[in-house]
Amino acid sequence: RKDSLWKRFVAFHDALSGWLCVLLIAINIGIIAAMVDIGAVWLTNIKVGICLPAFYLSQEHCCWTASNQTYDQYQHVHCANWHQWSSLFHVTSNTVAEYAVNYVAYVVFGCTFATVCAILVKTFAPYACGSGVPEVKTILSGFIIRGYFGAWTLLIKSIGMILGTSANLLLGKEGPFVHCSSCCGNIFARLFPKYGQNEAKKREILSAAAAAGVSVAFGAPIGGVLFSLEEVSYYFPLKTLWRSFFCAMVASLMVKLLSPFENQHRGLFYVGNNYRWFYFEMIPFLLLGILGGLFGALFIKSNIAWCKIRKTTRLGRYPVIEVILVALVTLLISYPNPYTRMPMSTLIRRLMTSCELDDESLLCDYQRNSTSAYEKNEAAKPLTGVWMSVGLLSSALVTQTILFIFTFGIKVPCGLFIPSMTLGAITGRIIGILFEACVYYWPNFFLFTIECSTADEQCVAPGFYAVVGACAFLGGVTRMTVSLVVIMVELTGGLSYSVPLMCTALVSKLVGDALVGEGIYDAHIKLNNYPYLDVKAEFIDQATAVNVLESKQEKTELIMLPRDGLTLNELMTIVRTYKYNGYPVIASQEEASIIGFVLRRDLQLIIQQRILTNGESNTNLLISFSRTIQQHQQSNLIHLYRLLNRSPTTITLDTPTTTIIDLCRKLGAQTILITNDKGHLVGLLTKKDIITYVKQKKN
Amino acid sequence: RKDSLWKRFVAFHDALSGWLCVLLIAINIGIIAAMVDIGAVWLTNIKVGICLPAFYLSQEHCCWTASNQTYDQYQHVHCANWHQWSSLFHVTSNTVAEYAVNYVAYVVFGCTFATVCAILVKTFAPYACGSGVPEVKTILSGFIIRGYFGAWTLLIKSIGMILGTSANLLLGKEGPFVHCSSCCGNIFARLFPKYGQNEAKKREILSAAAAAGVSVAFGAPIGGVLFSLEEVSYYFPLKTLWRSFFCAMVASLMVKLLSPFENQHRGLFYVGNNYRWFYFEMIPFLLLGILGGLFGALFIKSNIAWCKIRKTTRLGRYPVIEVILVALVTLLISYPNPYTRMPMSTLIRRLMTSCELDDESLLCDYQRNSTSAYEKNEAAKPLTGVWMSVGLLSSALVTQTILFIFTFGIKVPCGLFIPSMTLGAITGRIIGILFEACVYYWPNFFLFTIECSTADEQCVAPGFYAVVGACAFLGGVTRMTVSLVVIMVELTGGLSYSVPLMCTALVSKLVGDALVGEGIYDAHIKLNNYPYLDVKAEFIDQATAVNVLESKQEKTELIMLPRDGLTLNELMTIVRTYKYNGYPVIASQEEASIIGFVLRRDLQLIIQQRILTNGESNTNLLISFSRTIQQHQQSNLIHLYRLLNRSPTTITLDTPTTTIIDLCRKLGAQTILITNDKGHLVGLLTKKDIITYVKQKKN
Structure with missing residues (x-):
């Protein structure tokens, strides 16, 4: 108890x-x-x-x-x-x-x-x-x-x-x-x-x-x-x-x-459940999704190309000068246009907000018949101000896209959510304004009449298109799915928009994946050659461990340590010559059944200790990985049983590659030992070998 | 191309x-x-x-x-x-x-x-x-x-x-x-x-x-x-x-x-972002969390006890009569109380809705000073109607809790989200009403003055307490966490409530876990003895495969089939005698290195075919699991190489139990073969053995 x-x-x-x-x-x-x-x-x-x-x-x-x-x-x-x-x-x-x-x-x-x-x-x-x-x-x-x-x-x-x-x-x-x-x-x-x-x-x-x-x-x-x-x-x-x-x-x-002046319980770009969407609006939403996918593909391709140039040419040697140049160009271009002059998050918030009836800003320059806040906010005639802001936003879209490609990757801390969302919100708002104008000028078009005539709320709200556009562009660049939709919902505080947001994200991901097979993060992982085994991609392959072993490009020698009989000197030579992560230990050279796996790091430590305490003199000491040793042997023996990982991941030659990949992905195996029918060690695969194999197969 | x-x-x-x-x-x-x-x-x-x-x-x-x-x-x-x-x-x-x-x-x-x-x-x-x-x-x-x-x-x-x-x-x-x-x-x-x-x-x-x-x-x-x-x-x-x-x-x-008459874009119990919560309200919210945990523990204990009685006594033989009895009692009790007479989802919706100023129902019988919809909805004096409904709700709480314990598990389709939420919403609303009365009668209490005086919205909204209560009670019963909060947010459409909901769910889970270690679903899995290996519990243990093998209660004989030399007759005897899922195949009885694993089901099929085609006569045919066989042997040999799973999950005796459990959980291993230092088969663990071992260790 x-x-x-x-x-x-x-x-x-x-x-x-x-x-x-x-x-x-x-x-x-x-x-x-x-x-x-x-x-x-x-x-x-x-x-x-x-x-x-x-x-x-x-x-x-x-x-x-x-x-x-x-x-x-x-x-x-x-x-x-x-x-x-x-x-x-x-x-x-x-x-x-x-x-x-x-x-x-x-x-x-x-x-x-x-x-x-x-x-x-x-x-x-x-x-x-x-x-x-x-x-x-x-x-x-x-x-x-x-x-x-x-x-x-x-x-x-x-x-x-x-x-x-x-x-x-x-x-x-x-x-x-x-x-x-x-x-x-x-x-x-x-x-x-x-x-x-x-x-x-x-x-x-x-x-x-x-x-x-x-x-x-x-x-x-x-x-x-x-x-x-x-x-x-x-x-x-x-x-x-x-x-x-x-x-x-x-x-x-x-x-x-x-944050003292923030509204404490609301998202960054709060619009609430103010907008209502209609089924015919799916057409512009899907268009935004396609644009988002195209933008994502364009951005990833050009950004990666530029990063490659930076890596391979002399440009990479002057990171500070590059930052100053990019900043100078950005600042010079962005000041004249009021929409690029303001911080991006302010711009997004503005683009996502709908036009209230008493709003007198350039973006909301509509001819309203009524100014009563209680009446239905109907489609209104856009005046010059609206068209001017469409022009300003279009020019902003072009300049910011180009700048964004050159900016992501310079040597300062830089994320890409907000810029992608800005470009998406600009595109969305422009399309929203155009579509609203369509509804205003052709109210009797069959798509519009059915749903708009019975609606209580504004039929096409350009602000909502900015939300959808931001979702589409961010999705095209990052290829996020559920998290993207949830982040957008939380940012805007509008749970009722999850369906259009999901459809847009889906289309944007599909288009993007068809053009460039991976998101910006994976593209940068590849660019930097990080050893990353993609966890999401489904890998279909009929091959087995034998094939992976055979396809290893650099045929590294398989070093096996015998359980008994190795001298300290021999061990030192092995550790110095073969700089692997570790070595499998087998029963004897004749019968290669696996006893365990020992890390090179641990062996190095032991060797250093021995040399420090005893000097170079007794390098003929014997190494033993046995569990038990006889008493009389003890004096001239180094007992390394405790260094042994006695349960290394072991598979047979016939194990399918999918299982091998699962062992790496799900169990985090770094080194996999391979045995034959007799239970004898015949090969060794590291995680890097497997990543190389997967890459080979994909190309 | x-x-x-x-x-x-x-x-x-x-x-x-x-x-x-x-x-x-x-x-x-x-x-x-x-x-x-x-x-x-x-x-x-x-x-x-x-x-x-x-x-x-x-x-x-x-x-x-x-x-x-x-x-x-x-x-x-x-x-x-x-x-x-x-x-x-x-x-x-x-x-x-x-x-x-x-x-x-x-x-x-x-x-x-x-x-x-x-x-x-x-x-x-x-x-x-x-x-x-x-x-x-x-x-x-x-x-x-x-x-x-x-x-x-x-x-x-x-x-x-x-x-x-x-x-x-x-x-x-x-x-x-x-x-x-x-x-x-x-x-x-x-x-x-x-x-x-x-x-x-x-x-x-x-x-x-x-x-x-x-x-x-x-x-x-x-x-x-x-x-x-x-x-x-x-x-x-x-x-x-x-x-x-x-x-x-x-x-x-x-x-x-x-659903023709539903609001198309809103949650089942939509309340929107109408409520605002204040930091001092955390006290009643935490109280609700504790009550939720207590309720969950009480419910699980009593429901499981009653289900055990049903399983072991004669009661279980008359499921239809049990259902009729439960229905009769439920209907007789619920009609007199108007809150239990209505469907549970209607009741929840009503309890979660706040009192509008022009609301004349019993639950909203407050003395309002103003009837203008534009003024601040302040705490008002509750009149008799409110206290009457508190009484009705309290009696409903008692009767419904008892009925719920006896209902969950009867032989009709029955879920427990809505009943749990109903009981939680009742408790929450009662506490909300009481707390609102406190704010009304003691407005100068230090906790209330600070935040309530500056608030634009109603300071304590009993409807919101019903939301929190529903979350707490459901959390206590099911022990869900993130999904519970998200479901509640989606049901009510109020993203701004995630913090109080999360705190309540956390407290309710903590209290519940301290009293009864598992949720209702896991308790029922245990009750029915399903072979389920809990995926969430962390299992800390220093033991290895040896210990698991030794702790096996029924010492089953380890049956190994030799690669060559077994007669059909012998195989039939083995398949008939040892009704395991399958049998490991080894090189020979002398050298037990693992060749593969063969399923009993497949062997049975082969045996049946052979007997059908050839009759009982030639049961002295030899069985071979070899990869290649000599030509002259072909006539009196059954070649079963293709039945062999040549990469069974194999571990050594020294493998830690945590790794073994991971193999089952993450790779879905059903049978695990165990080898010794020489690579020879010495034991076999099934998923059931491992589940039994985990259960033993826990008790």
């Missing part, structure tokens, strides 16, 4: 440590995310102007309580407290000069941020560059990149995110957040021996941390867990699902608690 | 067949669900009365267009077209007689439905009884129950669901829907050889079908997928996630398309 209570306590403590660990991670990444958010908003505003009474306030917060708020055509707030740089330098008389001063300030500040960011990354933490998701995926599949999840990387990546987004570069924060929270996960896992000392257990914590990363980036805890499950994690044990969810939830709650 | 195109086409067709299969399943289960829904509503209403102009209309649809609609205190609609049984028999003068006639009609109809249901199940499809989720779980873990997914079961279970819910029994439809859609999955999988002929592939389809089951029951496609992932499926390959989601989505869309 007492014993059972003690056991229960131990089990409880054991279970608790995991929860405590993810709680710490969640709180930490929540705080980091809130700081990044606040910092980025402030720095972004500094490019434009400053709040004179309190320099630390952003434009929005500066005008929060001001009595003289005005809104311009693009829904920017203005007030007396907020000073653009031109007015600060008293250049207000001449419009051209005013524009020039503001333009220069914008470009100079932006370039400075980008430069500082690139220098920080290059000097202190080279791993902090890029999205991080391909690397996190690879690490979770069992590969080890030392230092990738270090404290410096975390710090520099967090600062880099603030600087990068403030510089108006075409990059987002979700990928870097996944990387940052994995860093947090790695750091905190060290505090708990259960997780810090066991790579497999640590990966459970890292999966949860990855979920928290997406969760804080978007305030989408469920989407974050599904993203971790679907895209990032290699093997996601169900028992950690709940813990990941907890981690994601606490992290997103932390961000909301710490 | 041509070859590659052809390959692409084959791959495309191959991929398409899976999608087509789930599409058919989704459409089918959607149609079935819509028919069940419509049928159940109509039959439920028949107990009360009939629509005279059109007998096939339910009460709500009957009064849909009527001009003289009135609502009673419990928000039931009444109109002239709708006739209660008393008015049909012209017993309207005397209130007592009227009540009596209605009462009798209600009980007689209800009892008839229950009886028909029980007889149908007993006569045509005994497998149609119960929830089905424990069995689906077991089957997805690799066990085979023949006929469990048959067409008859599907038909009878669908009809049974209509009859069972119409009889006002304390049972729901989600579990049976999971079973029904798995039946659909099984039936349609037969059309596609890729899925029909491969058990592992078929399970992928069944996982998707299970997702569709929950999806149609609640209109919760995302929750359905997560339920399938978390609770039902044993191993959920990521590549099928998207297909499951598609299946769930199409199925829920079908139901919505076919």
